[in-house]
Amino acid sequence: xxxxxxxxxxxxxxxxxxxxxxxxxxxxxxxxxxxxxxxxxxxxxxxxxxxxxxxxxxxxxxxxxxxxxxxxxxxxxxxxxxxxxxxxxxxxxxxxxxxxxxxxxxxxxxxxx
Amino acid sequence: xxxxxxxxxxxxxxxxxxxxxxxxxxxxxxxxxxxxxxxxxxxxxxxxxxxxxxxxxxxxxxxxxxxxxxxxxxxxxxxxxxxxxxxxxxxxxxxxxxxxxxxxxxxxxxxxx
Numbered sequence: 214x215x216x217x218x219x220x221x222x223x224x225x226x227x228x229x230x231x232x233x234x235x236x237x238x239x240x241x242x243x244x245x246x247x248x249x250x251x252x253x254x255x256x257x258x259x260x261x262x263x264x265x266x267x268x269x270x271x272x273x274x275x276x277x278x279x280x281x282x283x284x285x286x287x288x289x290x291x292x293x294x295x296x297x298x299x300x301x302x303x304x305x306x307x308x309x310x311x312x313x314x315x316x317x318x319x320x321x322x323x324x325x326x
Numbered sequence: 327x328x329x330x331x332x333x334x335x336x337x338x339x340x341x342x343x344x345x346x347x348x349x350x351x352x353x354x355x356x357x358x359x360x361x362x363x364x365x366x367x368x369x370x371x372x373x374x375x376x377x378x379x380x381x382x383x384x385x386x387x388x389x390x391x392x393x394x395x396x397x398x399x400x401x402x403x404x405x406x407x408x409x410x411x412x413x414x415x416x417x418x419x420x421x422x423x424x425x426x427x428x429x430x431x432x433x434x435x436x437x438x439x
Binding site (some may be wrong): 253255256321 | 360367372375427
């Protein structure tokens with residue numbers, strides 16, 4: 214039982230490049246989330262998926278897109294990376310959005326130059 | 327908008343000192359409350375959670391938190407900190423229903439010998 218896994222662990226992009234961050238969970242959770250973590254800002258929600266087939270914007274969705282590929286996988290895409298998107302990205306999942314705590318992946322450290 | 331406030335950005339304590347980290351939230355309805363910890367270089371882990379019942383909740387590693395509904399607070403405490411408690415601590419609040427967690431900006435704790 215791996216929990217929540219994220220790939221890649223590290224990535225360096227040039228401004229304007231695109232990439233997809235992958236996230237998968239093996240806990241049969243319904244809800245999945247993408248956060249970014251910046252110094253002094255805590256974790257800010259980018260997008261979430263309450264259940265397979267649905268996605269909703271969080272606090273900071275601009276510049277990102279998501280795909281809930283199936284119940285296990287939830288990807289985050291940067292279409293045209295900007296230096297402001299340099300951050301650590303965390304994926305998490307929960308059994309449902311109601312009541313239950315979230316389980317976090319190890320994070321992806323992204324640098325955009 | 328729902329918000330979570332953590333009063334201290336950085337706390338420095340000597341080993342064996344007592345710890346209290348403040349957390350206040352602005353939402354007035356039913357909430358679930360969490361404290362997460364992030365050790366250096368690691369992902370977030372759940373320390374403790376409050377859903378209902380006894381407002382004093384105990385978590386892992388000797389941490390506890392008290393929910394005071396009248397003060398919209400959920401402060402984290404530990405009677406005697408250890409060097410290994412050096413980490414960043416995040417308070418998080420979840421409104422009951424189909425909504426995700428909202429995190430505070432975090433408090434960095436440094437424990438010195």
